[in-house]
Amino acid sequence: MDATVWLPVLVLGLPFASFVLLAVVAPLRRAGRAAGAVSIAAIAAAFLGAVLVWSVGFTREATWTWIPADDGPTATVGVLVDPLANAMLVLVTLVSLLVQIYSLAYLHDERPPSLGRYYTFQSLFAFSMLGLVLSPSFIQMFVFWELVGLCSYLLIGYWYARPTAARAAVKAFWITKLGDLGFVIGIVMLWAATDTFEFRVLFALAQEHALAIEGLGTIMFLIYLGAVGKSAQFPLHVWLPDAMEGPTPVSALIHAATMVTAGVFMVTRAQPLFALVPDVLALIGWVGAFTALLAATMACVESDIKRVLAYSTVSQLGYMMAAAGAGAPDAGFLHLLTHGLFKALLFLGAGAVIHAVGTNDIFRMGGLFRAMPQTGVVFIVGTLALAGFPPLAGFFSKEAILAGVWEADMTGPFLMLALTVLLTAFYMFRVVFLTFFGRAPAAGHPHDPSWTMRAPLWVLAALTVLVGLRLALGDVGAHHGPGWLAPLSVAAALGGIALAWATYQRGVVDPGGLAATFPFSVVDLLARRRYGLDTLYAGLYRGFLLSFSRLIGWIDRYLVDGVLNFLSAWTLRGGDLLRHIQSGHAQDYVYGVAFGVLLLFVWSQWWPR
Amino acid sequence: MTLETAGFWVVAVVLLASSLAVVLTPNLFHAVLYLAAALVATGVVFLLLDSPFLFAVQLLLYAVGVMAIVVFAIMLTERLVGERITQTSRHLVNGGVVAAGVFIGIAGFLIRVPRSLPRAPLVGDATPALGRALVGPFALTLELLGVLLVVALLGALYFARADE
Amino acid sequence: MPGPDVVRAFVLEIGLGALLLLVFVANLGIRGADRRVVGWIASWGVLVLAFTSFLVRPAPPALDGMFVQDGLAIFAKRLFLVATFIGLLASLGNAQPAFVRRAGEYHLLILSSLLGMFVLASARDLILLFVAFELMSIPLYVLSGFLKRQEEAVEAALKFFLVGSVSSAVLAYGLSFVYGAVRSTNLATVARASAATEPLLALGLLAAFAGFAFKIAAFPFHMWVPDTYEAASTPFVAWLSVAPKAAGFVALFRVYLEGVGDRAATWMPLVAGLATLTIVAGNLMALPQQNTKRLLAYSGIAHIGYMLVGFAAASASGVAMVLFYLVTYVFGNMGAFLVVEAVARSEGSEATTAFRGLAQRSPLLALAMLIFLLSLGGIPFVAGFWAKLYVFWAAASAGLYWLVLVGAVLTVVALFYYLVVAKRMYIEPPERPGRVQVSATLALAVLLCVGGVVVLGVYPKPLVMAALRVSAPLF
Amino acid sequence: MTVPVLSLITWSPFAGALLIMFTARYRPLAVRLIAVATTGVSMVGALWLYAVYDRDAAGFQFYEKVPLVPPLGISYELGVDGISLLLVLLTAVIIFAGVFASWTVTVRSQEFYALLLALVTGVFGVFVALDLFVFFLFYELAVLPMYLLIGVWGSSGEIRPRGIFAWAYRETGVGTKEYAAMKLTLYLLFGSAFILVGIFALYVNAGASSFSFVDLEGVSFAPAVQRWVFLAFYVGFGVLAGIWPLHTWSPDGHASAPTAVSMLHAGVLMKLGAYGVVRLGMGLLPSGAVELAWLMGTIACVNIVYGALSAMAQTDLKYVIAYSSVSHMGIVMLGAATLTETGLNGSVFQMFAHGVMTGLFFALVGLVYEKAHSREIGKMGGFGAVMPGIATAFTMGSLSSLGLPATAGFIAELLTFLGAWRSDHRWWLFPAVAGTFLTAVYVLRVAKQIFWGPPSPHFQHLEDARGPEWVALVLLVTVLVLFGMVPGLAIAPVDTATLPLLARIVGF
């Protein structure tokens, strides 16, 4: 094994080792902060390794048999290192590292065993996410796909004693699992047709146009369904806002920067296959754009700071998917990377705010900029990046997406995305104005957090700026759209900011009044009810699934088993009835003999021979 | 119509009539008398079948012996109970149907027997041969019968004695 | 003059006759009310005969072929002797006045019935067969009412007697037709006659079958069984439930299978139908029983059905498997009845509830009962399993898969009521503490049965081989 | 002379049972130590077997043969191939864990352990027996002790008589342990009646006067025989494998049984049924299998979905797990019905995975029940805080149950899915996949209800698992994860057995 193999394996193995260590050595885990140190050390080392891999920038694939079979393995595992994976490796390890450091302070009130549990899960998550990134095959991707889902479930439910957290955790698991059904059916079908899960083989087949499988469109659609669940695309996006019940660092890491982008990553990774099915691609694009818009409208009416960010994540994931659907996966991937940085920044910033004021409600905050200026600065940097201001990272990637969509002649999605630019700026600045400016509520003495929380914020803010600058200087992966695109999007963003300023800072526009005027009133109403989707799902779950299961349960107990009990009861009763022929009267017994004789006579004549 | 045929019909009527009387008459004592008649009629059937020895056995051993025991038993129970010896029947129709069914079943086989089976020629008195057979090949059977009779007597005595 | 061959053929009968005389004389000679010593004499005598029977070798037919001491007869006689020995042993400890004072009569009746069985097993002549049949039956009527002070006992005797006499009449009636059809009372001649074509022979064999069916207690000729079993004294019932049944089966084999060749198959559907009815009715009617003896009576009827399955196979292996079944049934069923006797003597009740918590009171007795029940239920590693298995195997070989399936499924019903007794013993708590007192002779009898069931369960091979050997010449 | 290792594995628990009965009266600790030692011997034996099994040679190995009844062709013939190898290992693991999981049985513990060990001998015997007759004997031995084990040491639930058959429920006493014990025993013996008939039919039709599997394998039976005998085997073994609609003994039985018995029964005995179908049904009757695969697979799909939905409807914890077994056994049967290499491998793998998983579940439920004295899910809540170890293990079991990767359940389900889509009845894939989702719903719902949520003050005194109980949990969880991460451990030997089987089925 040469370095090009063992280095990525090492990057993958370090968090795993940390996980196993923490999982098995209970005293270490129960020590809490020591567990954190172990986990952080592991992820830091992994980060260094990832940077090393990235800086060298090689492409390498290595696989080993996982599920053996007679004629070649059914499934393999391995590592696939290429530019796509390299970039993700760095992003994942970096954000993980920062979040883990941040968590040390953020969760310092937790009991040591709980904290140990947290870091155990964090290590597992880092391992799973890295494994997903390095997957050379669909099956390995699916394995880690599920594992990150598991970590998401466990970490959303970190405060398992809270009923809301418990509910949110299972909801997240179930909804993403729903999408994963498609994923697994898709790869099973693909395997049945091609006998392989490996990207390399599949891509080669695609290249040679040898992948003429009946129903490839269906297969790819089903696989895409996995991404719909994981990357919170409409209509399976409903779990992500609820997932905010988890600790904020978790939201930053899993539900913003890394795990939720797995769907985008997968679609990007499998681009050669998706490229074969333009219909599915178009669908991906439309759904992405629609998701982006829909989530943005919901973000506009949300009052929970984390939920606003969550909807914004959904919205941005929609962008990425739209890009992938428009045949511009590079743009989408770029946005994935930049979004990973500034959304993590935003979440961690929000975490600092929540940590300070003890509430999630933006209407109960205000004037915090003075109390926690450092947090304010980095949060505004993140917001600007998200809103798409040059020269911050978000501007370029979003620009590239818009360009890609435009060039793919997908006007509808383009318009939706463009509108979303405006809305994004609006709802983010709504948060900024309400939180950091305006009148402060009387309660509490909020202040900037300790350095363990501040440092990650600054690092991320710096990276957001630096990456933006880097993108401004060179044109890494940027699409050159039409010349009017950049001004348009900047203008839209400015418009959004202006509207937010006018509404929430200056108060010249009454938000209530604005929401009451047509057509905003309809959107407002629907958005506040989350377009009825949560209700729909809850209704399906309770009204259909649980009721149906109760029906089946009833049928099983009282019909299927009932028939059995009926038979056995009748056997018993039959015995009871039959013994009445045993009347106790001697002559009735002679009747028995007589009947027996008759029976023999009759049988001897008419028995079928 | 030969003598035998005429005799058969007469005896058959008597036999069946007295048999029916046995199972239908309400007075148990009369029933016993009708049974005696039936047994005697059976003896006559034996005579018609050229078996005078069996006629004798039937009359002596069977008719008289059985009658004696039965009458004895009736007397005994009547003495104990001190009431009239009437008896009633149960489920006459059911019994009739089943008995008729059995008869029809038997008849169903009998009608398939060829009618023209000739009667074997008479070979003189069978009684000495009978005696030889009983002490010859049927010696063991006879001995067993002896044991049987003893045991039956033993059992009857065991039940009948009033001690203990 | 009887030659040595004749002596060889009759040695067991002569021995039994001598024993009868000895018991008779001893009974006369005893002064005082306690005549239980007669029981010891009879038991020892039967034991000696049992040992002798294992030395007896087949002999050529005697009395113009009326009487045959072949393998089947010897096999059956060994079985009768073992069963009788166990039955006598178990009744030795019986201290009821009737048994103490009338031990002479009791044992004379049993031994004479045994003599009837002996001859029945060897009879190849219709007349001899009928007489032996009656010699076997009549003492049983008396014995079942032996407790003549008990209302139930005498009632049972009357029922047994009435049904038995009617059946005897039917049997005799049938035999008269058989004789009429073939002009001979020799079974070999009967066997050679062409059966189905001759209506008189068919009628005769059918009617005679009804008579035998009464004796083995097949449905619907079984109806005397539960009442008689419930009311008569238990050791006698234990014996009654096995020995006359075995004799009945041997007689059935002699009349219906021996030497008839392929014609045997004509009986297959009839017997199979009767077997089905018997299995179903016996098992179903056993289900609601609360009295253990009654339960065992009905289960015994079901077992007869299983044996009829083997008979229905109408093959040498079928006969052999019935014989094997009979042996396991001797041990299993007698054992179960004897445990009931033990519990009833101690608890004064024959209800299944008397068994509550037996496992905690007398674990060994409970274990013995469990073994018997498992054997009766046809569970592996005890004798009854092989018995069922072999009859099924024989039936399957004859193509009667449906019958095997019916039998096997009904085994499950049977297990229900066996397990109910097991539940009383093992799962339910005892109603009162203390061990169940068992007399030494009864315990020995139970032990013999356990031994039989377990040994046959673990190593059935020699007996199976023996049964196959003796049944092969029938065809 | 070689050591008869299969006999050693098989009879060691039985020897333990005898030892316990005769030497350890009123000495509870000795009882347990004997049980640990003798099952330990089996476990070591099984591991050794697993280690030295020659994967290249394949076929039946560690062959033993002693004639029992030569004229009928019955002999004590043992051997293992890849499939039985894995199942022997499973049995060893489960019983070893089961001995620890029932450490706290106090009532009549001597008899309890003796019966348990006797039963295990039956289970081992079924997996290693090559003579159909001996196979059947072991089968019965594995079923019967259950009656007393449930009847004496079980627990009663409550089921209200309702519906159109309500009177029948009152008549049979549904819900009590006596009812459950009786139902289970009779139902399984009912199944064995079919098996017996099937075995006889084969024996008679082969005319070979041998009950040996190896001999019968060489006979090709007439298609009609194959069809009917396969059906008999399918129904007979299917009862034990919990096929719909013959499964209703299983929820009642498993719910009423004491911990170790539930573990063993759901974990291993139900596999006897599936193993029987695969080994005898498919192994001896290839054309019958092909002809009736549609039936098997379709009913398996019903099992998967129906079992999962039924599980979802339950309010009694043990019933949930019991119905989950019904659902998961559907995967086993489906895998077999696909008649493909991956499907069969998946089937066998699922036997193993489900065995460990459900063993773990029942061990946990037993612990929870023992501590909380309740099986009502609705009455529990927040146990995670007081019993984190049990909660963790339960979560692990849940995850395997819903087929999460890196647990054994995933591999099994994946392989079955792959097989299903390659079979002649592709649509089987969809109910099977839907089943995993339904499983996720009910299993996580239960986990949430019991372990998550605010801790109730009522249950604050509860304790986590202790001492010997940990042995069971850790052992089972480890196996579950190990085989999930390194599936080759199981598949490599299994594949050597499924391939020849398939060659016979598809290539006949």
Add this chain to the structure above:
Amino acid sequence: MSLTAYLTLAALVFAIGLFGVLTRRNAIGILLGIELMFNAVNINLVAFARFHGDLLGLVFTLFTIAITVAEVAVGLAIVIVIFRVRRTVEADRLDLLRG
């Protein structure tokens, strides 16, 4: 007369006997029915013997007659003991044992 005539006569007597057994309430009455049934057997046997010119039937008859006597003796003894214990000979009232 033909053989069939005798056999039919016997069959009728047999059926009448059976009828009596089934319908009489008094135990002694039932016994009389049984007698009739055995009687039918005898007619059969003698008829066969005569038509076949054979001795065996007569031998058989002798044994049957003797056995019938023995049966009746035992039967009557049972009736007597029943009467002594239960004060009735009505078969219908003897139903302590049932089910």
